[in-house]
Amino acid sequence: MHNIPQALTIAGSDSGGGAGIQADLKTFQMRNVFGTVAITAVTAQNTLGVFDIYPVSLATIRAQIKAVAEDFSLSAVKIGMLGDVDIIETVADCLQQHQLPQIVLDPVMIAKGGAPLLPNHAVAALKQYIVPQAKVITPNLPEAEALTGIKIIDEASAEKAARLLQEMGAETVVIKGGHSQNSQSAVCLDWIFTPTEKFTLSSPRFPTQHTHGTGCTFSACITAELAKGHSVEQAIHTAKAFITAAISHPLNLGHGHGPTNHWAYQDE
Template identity: 75%
Template structure:
């Protein structure tokens, strides 16, 4: 019998279904991976914004992680919204105790509508406790700048930021360029730095506001591929294709920043990951 790949997401719940735990589990499902979860916060949000955040008590987060660790064969996992220094320390301690395979860190700091999702006091804790454990970290431009204090304006400054994150312990760094001020450009560019190589990922820039949950979806797709045994570079390249398809075929749901289309990639012809 073929063994089903299993992955874990540790993140917040999005009542609008476009980001967080919901986006992660949808992505795992679309990539043929069984998804498990540990919820760090319950948010009241939709495409228009975040209206309430209820952090989950650390003891309950620990209990969720213990339950998953004792019954599932997790080969890869991702971290999304953590929110506070206390929760970061709680999760980091659990990760030292349980072996969940390769770790993808999506340093969620601000919601699409601008609401802060990580307390300022927690940034130092994330750098101290989680960056050294990360096999892959996937910050967008503002997140990479906040973590490194380096203004990213081009490939050279992106490399400087990535090397800083690697010096803090992260193995592979993917800096997503979708937030670039060069909004008139016809393409979006991401920078990828592994311990052995660096390269860029380029995709068309689509004129849509329906991009809620793009970071969650991208990192979840990487996690799913790692759980299936794929190597890091191919997992990242495939995730780029997955999120590009999800953005290019919007669902047009909601009145604000709508969610991406998690099943768009499945309708594309299979042409490989390059």
């Protein structure tokens, strides 16, 4: 059984179970990948909001990554919420020290409601230390704009932003259109820019408030598919199908922005 694909998620814990490492592990499990974790922060949150954030010490973050990297055969790593400059630098150092493969970066910078989750100087650190190590980076529109300083209004501006992220060192850029200003439109469009090609993926826009953890789940699915040996293009296509199913079959849990349905997509 030792040939089971194994992946690591480095992210925050969501007590409400919809995002962060909880979403990542559920996604890994649904995609037949064994998940390991390094927790960067413990949060007290539910579908109504975040009530407390407790950062994990740098020594403990480093020890978690070391413990996992030295014992498991990791074939992909997902990075979610890092929180501050010190954590970003610590994680970046660990990625190199343990030569961790196939980094998928979900640059958790801006919350669903538009609130910044990373201070400006931490954004600079993310660009300097983590983005260059990313095989895939999956910003939403506000995050792509914050990382590049480019206002994204169409495919041309999306490509300009993506090429800038690639100049920083990221390999493949997925700019997610869910936060698009024309969010009244019936279609949700994502722009994907690999080193050699570009393509778009679209899905119907489903009217629901149960979208907590979509970004985590999407990038976790990409990570799981890469861990299984699939190409980046295959991984992104599967992740788009996975998250579309998860959004369009809501569980209707909680009293606010509820979690997506990690059970919804069944293809194998």
